[in-house]
Structures are given as C-alpha cells and as structure tokens.
Amino acid sequence: MKTILAIHTGGTISMSQNEQGEVVPNTENPIAKEATILNGRVNLLTDELFNLPSPHVTPSVMLQLKERIDEAEANGVDGVVITHGTDTLEETAYFLDLTLPSTIPVVLTGAMRSSNEVGSDGLYNFQSAIMVAATDESRGKGALVVMNDEIHTARYVTKTHTTNVATFRTPTFGPIGVVAKGKAQYFQELIRQATCPIDHVVDHVFLIKAYAGMTGELFDALAEQPTQGLVIEGLGAGNLPPQTIPAVQRLLDQNVPIVLVSRCYNGVAQDIYDYEGGGIELTKMGLILCQGLNGQKARIKLLVGLSNGMTGAELRQFVSNAIS
Numbered sequence: 660m661k662t663i664l665a666i667h668t669g670g671t672i673s674m675s676q677n678e679q680g681e682v683v684p685n686t687e688n689p690i691a692k693e694a695t696i697l698n699g700r701v702n703l704l705t706d707e708l709f710n711l712p713s714p715h716v717t718p719s720v721m722l723q724l725k726e727r728i729d730e731a732e733a734n735g736v737d738g739v740v741i742t743h744g745t746d747t748l749e750e751t752a753y754f755l756d757l758t759l760p761s762t763i764p765v766v767l768t769g770a771m772r773s774s775n776e777v778g779s780d781g782l783y784n785f786q787s788a789i790m791v792a793a794t795d796e797s798r799g800k801g802a803l804v805v806m807n808d809e810i811h812t813a814r815y816v817t818k819t820h821t822t823n824v825a826t827f828r829t830p831t832f833g834p835i836g837v838v839a840k841g842k843a844q845y846f847q848e849l850i851r852q853a854t855c856p857i858d859h860v861v862d863h864v865f866l867i868k869a870y871a872g873m874t875g876e877l878f879d880a881l882a883e884q885p886t887q888g889l890v891i892e893g894l895g896a897g898n899l900p901p902q903t904i905p906a907v908q909r910l911l912d913q914n915v916p917i918v919l920v921s922r923c924y925n926g927v928a929q930d931i932y933d934y935e936g937g938g939i940e941l942t943k944m945g946l947i948l949c950q951g952l953n954g955q956k957a958r959i960k961l962l963v964g965l966s967n968g969m970t971g972a973e974l975r976q977f978v979s980n981a982i983s
C-alpha cells in the first residue's frame with residue numbers, strides 16, 4: 660500500500676461559512692480530520708504545516724513547504740498531497756515544480772466552496788489528489804494541480820474564475836490528464852525542465868501589467884528602490900507603449916533583469932513587431948522574453964533563478980523558453 664503525506668496549508672478547503680455567509684478560517688482544520696479517506700487503499704499521513712489563506716502565502720512559506728517535501732521524500736513517502744488556498748496555488752505549485760528535485764508525485768489541490776457549503780468541492784478534490792499521488796504514472800511529472808477532475812501541470816495552470824469550481828484551466832496547452840471515477844488517466848506528456856536548487860528567497864522581484872497609454876512612472880518608482888528583478892506583462896505578443904521606453908531603459912541601466920511576457924490569456928510572447936516599443940526593440944534592449952508563462956509564473960521563475968544566484972546569460976537562459 661502506498662504511503663501518501665497530506666500537507667495542509669490552509670485556504671478555502673479548510674475554511675467554513677458562518678451564519679452571515681462569510682467564509683472564515685477555522686482553528687481546527689476540517690480537511691485535516693479526513694485522515695481515514697481512502698482507508699485501506701492508501702496509508703495517509705497528515706501534517707498541518709500552515710493554516711493560511713493563500714493571499715498570506717509568501718515565497719519563504721513556499722520554501723518551507725519545499726523543505727518539508729524534501730524531508731518527507733528522504734523518509735520514504737510515495738507521494739505528497741498539498742491542500743492550499745486557490746488564489747496563489749498556481750504560484751506555490753510552480754515554485755515547487757522549479758525547486759524540487761523529487762520524482763515522487765507532488766499534487767496540489769484546494770476548493771472553491773468551503774467545508775460546510777452545499778456542494779463543497781474540498782473533500783472530493785482532496786480524494787482525487789490522493790488518488791493521483793498514489794498513481795505510478797504521476798511520478799516524474801513535477802508538481803501537479805488536481806481540481807475538478809482534471810490534472811494540470813504547475814507550469815501552465817491558472818485560476819480563471821473567482822468562484823466557479825471549474826476555475827483551474829491550462830490555456831493554450833490544456834490539462835495533461837483527467838481523474839475519472841477515481842482513476843487518473845494521462846493523455847499528454849510535458850517536456851520536463853531541470854530543477855533549480857535554492858536555500859533562500861530574494862525579496863524585491865516585481866510584476867507590472869502594461870495598459871493603453873502607459874507611461875514611465877511605475878518603472879521610475881522601481882528605479883528609486885532596491886529592485887532585484889521585474890516582470891512586465893506586455894501588450895499582445897509582447898509590446899509596450901513607447902512612452903515607457905526611457906524608464907524601462909533606466910532600469911536596465913541599473914542592471915535590473917526585466918522579463919517580458921504577454922498579458923493575453925492565450926498564446927506566447929514573441930519578438931515579432933518592429934515599431935517603437937515593439938517586441939523586437941524590447942528584446943534588442945535586453946528584455947528577456949519568456950514564452951508561455953503568465954506574469955505570476957514568470958515572476959516565480961525569475962525569483963527562483965535570482966535566489967539561486969544566477970545572473971547575466973545564465974539567468975536569461977533559465978528564464979526564457981518556458982515552452983521547451
């Protein structure tokens with residue numbers, strides 16, 4: 660029988676609705692009590708590591724989680740399930756995907772309806788995640804996200820709806836598998852990437868979204884403080900309004916690595932437009948084009964690379980080309 664460690668970190672999956680209809684954290688985590696779920700089919704261990712709404716999760720919390728998983732793998736568990744708030748679940752999942760050298764399945768899940776709401780999806784998702792973690796084919800796939808009967812890769816999955824239980828989607832590429840009546844089935848293979856060891860996390864890595872008529876003020880503000888890295892969600896295929904360029908150049912002159920992704924939900928950023936502020940000018944200036952990742956994932960990747968001590972060409976190589 661497989662031994663699966665469930666690490667609980669908080670989020671709606673461990674919250675309840677009060678009489679006023681407000682969703683509130685519990686001091687006793689109701690999902691952690693479900694230690695007998697799938698009894699007889701898996702040996703489930705439970706660790707209540709955190710009890711945080713996921714907007715309270717930081718990169719240093721993610722690092723503590725990674726270290727707990729390393730320890731569990733060294734102690735011989737066959738797989739890990741992490742329950743997590745959905746707001747930042749994709750960032751924690753990708754952080755683990757980038758930093759964990761493990762081959763054991765690491766499966767994140769959460770809920771859109773809290774534990775006592777009608778149609779609560781928490782227990783169901785938890786059970787599905789355990790089953791995926793106990794499946795041999797889930798090994799060596801990096802961090803996975805299991806929600807609403809779908810298996811997604813950490814690299815591309817994103818939360819797309821504020822309340823719907825079908826909120827987690829993988830734009831452009833789609834999920835890599837499904838959970839159907841308790842069985843995990845895969846139908847796509849993701850090209851794996853090398854993982855990156857880190858033992859601390861850097862702090863000042865920012866994310867800015869471009870918009871029509873944007874000017875340089877936000878970039879100027881970052882140039883006034885200790886900015887270690889910046890991700891810009893550019894327009895369309897990866898373009899910026901021309902009025903931003905002098906301020907972006909000022910940050911580059913300060914040796915701040917700047918990563919360019921698209922603010923579009925689908926597609927990849929590319930250097931195809933040759934006009935002022937177009938992707939061709941931006942990449943010639945030295946912005947790092949990161950294809951396929953959304954802004955929050957590209958920020959995690961930049962943060963991990965910087966935390967590893969990468970600079971220059973090595974950092975550029977690590978952050979770019981997420982799709983290959």
Ligand SMILES: NC(=O)C[C@H](N)C(=O)O
Binds near residue numbers: 712746772
């Ligand atoms: N569905 C959820 O888990 C959302 C919640 N605000 C959280 O991320 O903690």
